[in-house]
Amino acid sequence: MSTLTRRQFTKVLGLGAAALSVPIHVIGQAKPKVVVVGGGAGGATAARYVAMNSKGAVDVTLIENSKTYTTCFFSNLYLGGVRDFDSITHSYDTLASEYGINVVHGYAAEVDRSAKTVTLNDGSSINYDRLVLSPGIDLIFDSVPGYSEEAATIAPHAWQAGPQTQLLKEKLDALSNGDSVVMVAPPNPYRCPPGPYERVSMMAHLFKEKGMTDSTITIIDPKPKFSKQGLFTAGWEKHYPGMVEWISPDIHGGIVGVDVNAGTVETDFDTFEGTLLNVIPAQRAGAIAHQAELVDNSGFCQINSDSMRSMVDENIFVIGDASIAGAMPKSGFSANSQAKVAAMHILGDVNDGKTFPAKYSNTCWSMIGTDDGVKVGAQYASVDGKIASTSTFVSQGDEDDAMRKATFEESLGWYDGMTKDMFG
């Protein structure tokens, strides 16, 4: 089995077999070192699978800036008053205690690819044999003129979960009947294609529960169409008639800018005013991927579709939102799935692990109302150097209430499974 692994590895890297004739842990005498930057959907899963499947033979370090992880997934349910904040916030304790992962809380400032080290903000540095980057996204604040990190304290984006999500919730809860929300939706590519529209559904749900049916939510979208559009539009009509309006670029003519103090969004044709603005700007791979020079012109990282290995550096794997993963959307589910492929190849590289052809999977559920869930998903494989879908499905418009309720319940089971798969 080790022959197979080394042969595949050699093929991917285009290196001579001689350089790889001895497993890394023998060369180094010490345990091979795997470092993971980012303890989110991709990174936590990768760290856990490498640690779990190597049974202590590999030294795993997880570098994560925050002490706890709040999931973006289900954060819209928190906004809608369906989940509480604690239920979407997770600790790294089990990864350290049960899996022996060295969890380091700090910000990874620099990757030195020739020395194979990661340096933290406090100046300390950590060596690696293999590095996983799963830093998620950075927001390009000025992609919406007038928006900035500072403006986000008035008009939250809440597209990275945590304090921003709590701020948006506070501001939503403070609104009264008749007040309005204007959302500026992001351009492609961005994390969670149905996310903005699920958020609007959950905001409307909150308003409806509080009897605020004179309140409205207006979406100013830079895109001419969006994920699960027919399902969302029908759902808004059914549950929140007259409360939600989606404005496409052929109606607004283009987003000119926002003034968060005035609460206005200016477009080519009109100015929209909201009591509360939720501005979701354009996105790119997290800063560390840029510092390490692993990104292309799109602002994201090209990967080998067989392994999630960076096309730029064979010792680095880029997974999750930061990667360009062909047909896969940027989702937590995708990141988790990619992490398992990367973990398998890392163990193939450093621990003589068996490798198999990559399979990837994704399902995105969205809550239109409580007990009204819809989903879209696909299975993927590496085809001609790209991640391509091999079978797909999407909820149908004519499903009955029982089916929609079952879909909603499925998503609860998934959240439970997914977060256990990440954090143990």
Place this chain on the structure above:
Amino acid sequence: MNRFFALVGGALLCASCIAGETANKLAEKTDPRIDTIMALQLDAAYGEYLASECATCHNETSTDQGIPTIHGQDQKYLINALLEYQDNKRTNETMISIANALNEEEIGSLALYLSGQ
């Protein structure tokens, strides 16, 4: 909770799928492909890799919230269930899509691994 309850000639089905059907009818329908798959050269290590994909939804300590437990289930039961998704005899679109992406060897290896958990 264990959904492992209707055993007839190697075919075990969940409650939601057998509504209104008698045990005899089920016995008649036992899928011959199950034995074909059981006779293949199956690889538990491959099954383990494939099963990592399932763990995103089916975790081992499942609270059975909307998603049934598959770890530790009977091997033939698992094969049968996956074939039924492929044949659209079961209706869950997610599982149909997942099963459609699996060949016989993969189904067999998965069932071999999962049944041993």
